[in-house]
Amino acid sequence: MQKMFAPERRQIILEKLNKHQRVTVKELSREINVSEATLRMDLTKMEEDGLLQRTHGGAISIQNTDPETSFFTREKKNKSEKSAIAKKALELIADGQCIMLDASSTALELARILKEKSIRLTVVTSGINTALELHEHPDMTVILLGGIVKRGSYSLEGSLGIQILKQINIDLMFTSANGFSFEAGLTDFSVYEVELKKAMVHAAKKVVALLDHSKINKNSIASFASLDEIDILITDYAMPDSELKALKGQNIEVLIAPTDE
Known part of the structure; x- marks a missing residue:
């Protein structure tokens, strides 16, 4: 064998x-x-x-x-870093854009900041919590992708939402991951959620990775975005010059999010 x-x-x-x-x-x-x-x-x-x-x-x-352990444990982890990354990501968003947010806790943090802003946007998301966070904003059109909701999850999985993506012009996708490495790119642990995230990546003009330090140089089970599919990486991680140079060689712009700590 x-x-x-x-x-x-x-x-x-x-x-x-x-x-x-x-x-x-x-x-x-x-x-x-x-x-x-x-x-x-x-x-x-x-x-x-x-x-x-x-x-x-x-x-x-x-x-x-515990039905809530998976998402809410991740949401509380490195919360200040995620908040700093979300604030940095906000600088990339302009009035009138169509953006896409995945179902990650970091993208949810970005949604919470956007909720308080006077800005006109179309927001496409695979995150149920993210959609609920933004749906009452007077100047935002929120599109929740179709998919399967699994017990204990607040994200959508599968290929049911892929047809919607073919009908929308998306300027920026903001996504996090369970891990990021130079070999595998962005990786996640749900092989079912990865199927939809791959389609989300392919549908966006630019992909912005939101990664706190705990995600860097770590691999998970399945890859959904290779290095050549990532345009911008936002992190609180103090990246060595060698890694910055390697990412620049892949045409990935690195933005460092300052934290209070």
């Missing part, structure tokens, strides 16, 4: 968790022909990345522990 690499194993684990809500090391070992020791290391790493919760002998879906 051909050797399976770690990202392939972890994608299989996530797919099984999405379907069955729980997995055991023994079952996984039999099904994908990998040692239990290797799988335990996979599960430990995936728990560190916030993808699942370890149990004795296996793991359970984080959506199975």
Whole structure:
């Protein structure tokens, strides 16, 4: 049997968790022909990345522990950094534009700032909370993409919203990710949400990545935007000159968001 690499194993684990809500090391070992020791290391790493919760002998879906844990835990993490990144992102937005916001907690932070601004916009989003945040703004048209809403999630998944994207001219897409690396670009842990995010990236004239320091040089399961699809990266991360030079070589503009800390 051909050797399976770690990202392939972890994608299989996530797919099984999405379907069955729980997995055991023994079952996984039999099904994908990998040692239990290797799988335990996979599960430990995936728990560190916030993808699942370890149990004795296996793991359970984080959506199975508390319906609100997944999104609201992420929303509270690095909140001041996300706020600084959102304020910096605001500088890119002009009156009359059509922008797109993904379902990330950082994009939601940007929506909260936009809500208080006197600005005329069309906002396309895959985030239910983001749409609710902006829908009463008198000068904003909010378009919520179609898709599947999963238990414990406040985002839309799948390909149902892709047809809408083909009918709209989008100036800027603001997106976050579970991880960003030079090898894989922007990555996320939901293989189902990634399908829609890929289409969102392709529909936008410019893609702006909103990434706090915890996301940089980190990989998740599935990639939704390669380096050549990213135009601007906004972060609080003190990026070394070597990394700045590498991103410049990929024609990615880096904007540093100053934080109070």
